[in-house]
Amino acid sequence: MTKLLCVCLFVVSMAVFSQEKTKVYDIKNELLVDIIPIIENTYAIKFSYLDITLSNKFVSAQFTSETSFTELLRSFEEQTQLKFEKTGDNFISIRTYNNTDTIHICGYILDENEKPLENIRVFIKSSKINLVTGANGYFENKEVPFSSAILISADGFRQKVVTASSLLNKQCSRIYIKNTVEELNPVVIREYLTRGITLDKKVINIKLNDIAILPGLTEPDILQSIQLAPGVNSPFETVSGIYVRGSVPSQNLVLWNGIKTYHQGHLFGMLSAFNPYAVKEVDFHKSGISARYGDRIAGVIDIKTDNEVAKHFTGNTGFNMINTDAVIHTPIIKDKVSLQLSGRRSYTDILETFTYKQFSDRVFQNISITENSTGTEVKNDFFFMDYNAKLIADISDADKIEINALYNKNDLNYKKNDGITSLNDDLITENEGYNISWNHIWNRKLVQYTNSYYSKYLLNYQFKTGISGTTTEIESKKNQIKDIGAKLELHYALTDHQKIIGGYQYSNNAIKYAFITTTPDYELILDQDDRLLNTHALFTEYRFETFNNLYLSAGIRWNQYVGVSKAFIEPRIFIQKNLSPVWKISATGEFRSQAVSQIKESVISDLPLENQVWTLADEEKFPVITSYQATLGSSFRKNKWHFDIDGYYKKINNITSLTAGFINPVDNNYHLGESNIYGIDFFLKKRFKKYKTWVSYSYINTQNTFENINDNKSFPGNWNIEHTIKWSHFYKIQNFQFSLGWIWHTGKSYTNISNISTDGNLILLDYDQINGNNLPVYHRLDFSTIYDFKIKSNPRLTYRLGLSVVNLYGRKNLLNREFRTTNSLDNQLINRDIFALGVTPNISFRVFW
Missing domain, CATH: 2.40.170.20 (TonB-dependent receptor, beta-barrel domain)
Structure with missing residues (x-):
């Protein structure tokens, strides 16, 4: 009987002990400084910190002694934006983040209609890491510098820049990006002469892949398309002879991907020397010329x-x-x-086709x-x-x-x-x-x-x-x-x-x-x-x-101008x-x-x-x-x-x-x-x-x-x-x-x-x-x-x-x-x-x- 009583007392004591061990703490928006003693007693841990660091830092959590201590600290990091750093076997220091700290971030990219966006580029600038969102718009990385800027970009959407620290949340952030088409000035996107030709701020832009047919052309000749603009003449009916508001063709600056060109015509000016099917777009300026452009005084x-x-x-x-x-x-x-x-x-x-014979008659x-070629051999x-x-190389998003x-060449032997x-x-x-x-994109402001x-x-x-x-x-x-x-x-x-x-x-x-x-x-x-x-x-x-x-x-x-001793x-x-x-x-x-x-x-x-x-x-x-x-x-x-x-x-x-x-x-x-x-x-x-x-x-x-x-x-x-x-x-x-x-x-x-x-x-x-x-x-x-x-x-x-x-x-x-x-x-x-x-x-x- 005595043995039976001892067994019952042991079981009761174990139940009481077990209940105490698995006590659940439910903390709701309480000061972190007040919660630290509870955590220290529960996990046998000691914290070190400055009082000012924890000032006005509130946390919420539900945990027991069985809860993962690492996950609990991560939750506190996300809520307080503070770094909990292990400095010994049983010691944790609490401090503010510095630029060398890394954090775990995640998020969802959505458009304004809450639609997840796939294949959106997420560029972590400090570490030069490129991420791409999945089908649900999700992205994640566990080693992101705390102070890094994150560039979110995609064709057709306005680029957005966020900081890594803003993504340090318990729940993955929902990030919304806007469609750029909705933000464009309606005048800009309307066509000027025809589809593919627009006018914005005095600049005529021609998109060769989208241009509609123009009179006399079966193909989108670059220079001849420009001649249809007001104020542009070609007195000698040549494609390369572009006279912009009374100036001669040699006073035009003609660039090909930043290369200055000095000869723009084939067949002595009757055709453009630039293959239109290799060109994406052309910007033509008649006035209001940017200070970026020099060397010429006309178009x-x-x-x-x-x-x-x-x-x-x-x-x-x-x-x-x-x-x-x-x-x-x-x-x-x-x-x-x-x-x-x-x-x-x-x-x-x-x-020699019928088209070339007409061009030849005009040129020669x-x-x-x-003259007087009767009875002579002409070749x-x-x-x-x-x-x-x-060659195009995207070394990085930045x-x-x-x-x-x-290269172009004309060769005549008459x-x-x-x-x-x-x-x-x-x-x-x-x-x-x-x-x-x-x-190079240095940051969201400097390129x-x-x-x-x-x-x-x-x-x-x-x-x-x-x-x-x-x-x-x-x-x-x-x-x-x-x-x-x-x-x-x-x-x-x-x-x-x-x-x-x-x-x-x-x-x-x-x-x-x-x-x-x-x-x-x-x-x-x-x-x-x-x-x-x-x-x-x-x-x-x-x-x-x-x-x-x-x-x-x-x-x-x-x-x-060095050599002529002139400056303007x-x-x-x-x-x-x-x-x-x-x-x-x-x-x-x-x-x-x-x-x-x-x-x-x-x-x-x-x-x-x-x-x-x-x-x-x-x-x-x-x-x-x-x-x-x-x-x-x-x-x-x-x-x-x-x-x-x-x-x-x-x-x-x-x-x-x-x-x-x-x-x-x-x-x-x-x-x-x-x-x-x-x-x-x-x-x-x-x-x-x-x-x-x-x-x-x-x-x-x-x-x-x-x-x-x-x-x-x-x-x-x-x-x-x-x-x-x-x-x-x-x-x-x-x-x-x-x-x-x-x-x-x-x-x-x-x-x-x-x-x-x-x-x-x-x-x-x-x-x-x-x-x-x-x-x-x-x-x-x-x-x-x-x-x-x-x-x-x-x-x-x-x-x-x-x-x-x-x-x-x-x-x-x-x-x-x-x-x-x-x-x-x-x-x-x-x-x-x-x-x-x-x-x-x-x-x-x-x-x-």
């Missing part, structure tokens, strides 16, 4: 290829009646490195050896090619490296032989360029862009005369450019509405040219130059923008104010300088193809060109109507009778002058469901003034076209697109002759007032259509068939009229009229995958 054409690493192998290939080409973009290392390649070549040296009508071998390559290469006398035009032009760029480039241009022209198979004379023209440069640019976001841009740019430019006459007995250098110029530039720009209300850009650029401070300002949701006004002002220019070659004046050469500024003959421009405009959009008007004044100083494209018909001396340009651009567009139409009108008045010419009175510029109207139409039905465009403008100015006299073997010309006459009115109608389709057997491929006709009703337009004499003792009168393209059809076919 800026910034061409960019795809800068995203390819996820899949894509490409396209096709042909038209002039050339064939192919473009591919292939991954090399998944999500890290990809390569883009493109190549294009004409087959005009193998097959002004070559002397084409025209011509081809062009262009290639480009781009670093991107790009390597670019560009021969005439009557059995005794042979004449040969031999012309080669080459443009090549290379660059490497590095973009760095670094770029270095090398650009080279070569012109080699020879006119050979032979008698009975022996060369008797060679007249040659050579022009070479080597341009090396680098640029560092920083973008810093002061606030959500303010940004500041700054940087440094350097270029080393070496240009030389020579005009040489060679015979078996002597070599005569008619003119030559070999010059080097270093340019240093610093620039900064402040930008302020509020959504759909006000935009201000104020910048300044300092250019130092170039202020730039652009302001745009929305007076209402549908009406805005804008104004710009800018000063710019240019140290390179083209001169119209006047020594070998009877060789008219590519008759301009590049030269550098000096302290005597070719001063640095400067330009002031101011604009005032207004824009209105409502109910699918778009109205835009822009007036401007431009003054160009330090032009010469050569750099202005003006060969003085009165004398051949050097003259310095200036150009004053007044103009207005008007644009009106109306959109319907499947049809849209737009019309533009431009007025340009260019007046040149030269010392000791025309009694120092002004006269119209050589390329002056006062009135231009462009009227375009677009219609889409199912997979067909149709476009029709009509261009009308007044004739270009020219200088007529009033009398022809002779003095022995010399022919003397008496000229009328300089550029006092105008050619007849110019107009033409262009048509184009494309059809997109797929074949059921292979739906991954998309096919496109295109047809275009330039000058649909066959108008015979006169482009230029020139009277002059040849440079010889027994000189001859040259009286040539240059006519535009006749009816020129083209057909294209393309495959996309």
